[in-house]
Every structure is written in C-alpha cells, then in structure tokens.
C-alpha cells in the first residue's frame with residue numbers, strides 16, 4: 551500500500567476558526583495523510599470558533615496563542631514539542647485581520663494605529679513565529695513552513711486596503727527568513743497566494759462576492775477551492791517539495807497570469 555504523504559510528520563496549524571477556514575481544511579487533510587498535529591488560534595477565536603470540534607476529529611491538542619505575542623508563541627512551541635515528543639516538521643500560518651477593513655475605512659483615510667495592528671497580526675506574526683521556532687530549534691531539518699497570501703500583494707485591488715501591504719510584507723518575510731532558515735537548517739519557507747475563498751476572513755472584505763465571481767471568470771481553471779488549497783499545502787509539507795523555498799506560489803487557477811477571458815470580453819462586444 552502507498553505510504554501516506556505526511557506519515558510520521560508532526561506539525562502546528564495556526565488559524566482554524568470554523569469548517570470554512572483554509573487552516574481547518576488543511577488540518578483535516580494533514581490528519582488524513584498521517585500527520586500528528588497541534589492546533590492553535592487566538593484566545594478570542596477559541597471562544598467564538600469551533601476549534602475543539604476539529605481537534606476531536608484530528609485527535610489533536612489545542613494550545614491558545616495570540617500570534618502577535620512572542621510569549622504566547624514561545625509557550626506554544628514549548629508545549630507542542632512536549633506533546634509530539636520532539637521537533638515539528640511543518641507549520642502553517644493561516645492568520646489575517648485588518649481593523650481598517652472591518653470598519654471599512656478608505657485606503658486614503660486609514661487609521662494608522664489600526665494599520666499597525668493589521669501589520670502585526672497579518673505579517674509580523676509570521677516573523678515572530680519563524681524567529682521563535684529558529685531560536686528554539688523547534689523545526690526538524692528539511693521541515694516546511696507555509697503562510698497564506700493574496701494577489702493584492704502584487705496587483706492593486708480596491709477594497710483590500712492595508713491587507714495588501716501586510717501581504718506584501720508577509721511574502722517578503724518568507725523570502726528573507728527562508729534564506730537564513732534554509733542555510734542553517736534546510737527548513738523551507740514559502741507563501742501560497744490563494745484564490746478568493748468564501749471564509750470568514752474572505753467574506754469580511756467589501757466587494758468580495760463580485761471579485762470572487764470576476765476571478766472565477768478570468769482564471770482558466772476557475773477559482774481554486776479551499777479543499778484544493780489544503781491539498782497544495784499538504785504537498786508543500788511533504789518530502790515531494792524538498793527543494794522549494796523562498797517562493798510565493800500562486801494557487802489561483804491561472805488568474806494571476808490571465809489578463810482577461812472570453813466571458814469577460816463578451817461584456818464589451820459591440
């Protein structure tokens with residue numbers, strides 16, 4: 551019988567809020583592929599979300615951690631290493647939040663305290679996680695770290711506001727940390743730029759529904775679903791992608807390289 555893709559591997563998954571979450575789908579896929587996982591989310595999300603249901607399905611322990619707090623992240627890695635009995639092999643950063651997006655402030659009139667919060671939660675948290683793991687030597691050689699990004703890091707998309715800047719920073723952190731982690735420990739660090747997906751974070755963005763359908767029309771393969779995103783993440787965690795690092799990998803059905811489509815152009819025919 552074929553070996554499961556993540557058999558014997560252990561990992562930490564940040565950001566499973568409910569069954570729509572990209573992290574939720576990934577936890578299920580990683581579990582199916584034989585991994586032992588530890589789940590984590592912000593303490594407030596523990597109360598509002600359903601993470602304990604997921605933990606039961608996956609036989610996983612849940613450790614609360616605010617991803618902006620280095621103290622919480624240190625505690626998380628210490629406890630996770632106790633639970634799995636050593637270092638981990640993979641980490642998923644599936645975290646994003648912008649108070650400016652939530653309050654619908656225009657990009658030209660952002661609240662800058664909120665802007666700092668957006669950057670801290672959605673980008674700097676990735677550096678805090680990587681730095682903590684690096685200092686604690688918490689990831690096995692040839693381990694894999696993935697964070698989720700969005701095309702608005704490269705192309706301007708009205709409505710995504712300061713999250714666009716946060717995603718640009720997130721992708722840059724993957725390249726910068728990927729260099730050092732690769733040199734020292736052969737640990738891979740990548741971001742996946744995912745199609746618009748109907749999740750709590752996704753649908754909080756103004757104009758999301760229209761953009762979801764627009765992207766679906768333009769992408770030759772259509773939008774990538776949350777399930778297919780989970781498949782791609784699990785593949786990146788596996789030993790099949792050992793030489794891939796410091797990349798921003800588009801998982802968007804071809805949207806990022808398609809300028810238009812027959813369907814969209816048909817709207818303009820005279």
Ligand SMILES: NC(=O)c1ccc[n+]([C@@H]2O[C@H](COP(=O)([O-])OP(=O)(O)OC[C@H]3O[C@@H](n4cnc5c(N)ncnc54)[C@H](O)[C@@H]3O)[C@@H](O)[C@H]2O)c1
Nearest residue numbers: 565567571572592595617645646698746747749750751752
């Ligand atoms: N949904 C989309 O259209 C889409 C597209 C591309 C990329 N992404 C990215 O995918 C990732 C996951 O989002 P999702 O769409 O699954 O939505 P989601 O709302 O299910 O997940 C976002 C998670 O971030 C967590 N979070 C927020 N603040 C936190 C903090 N301080 N500490 C720890 N966790 C915190 C939330 O609790 C939640 O679990 C995000 O980075 C998002 O930007 C989403």
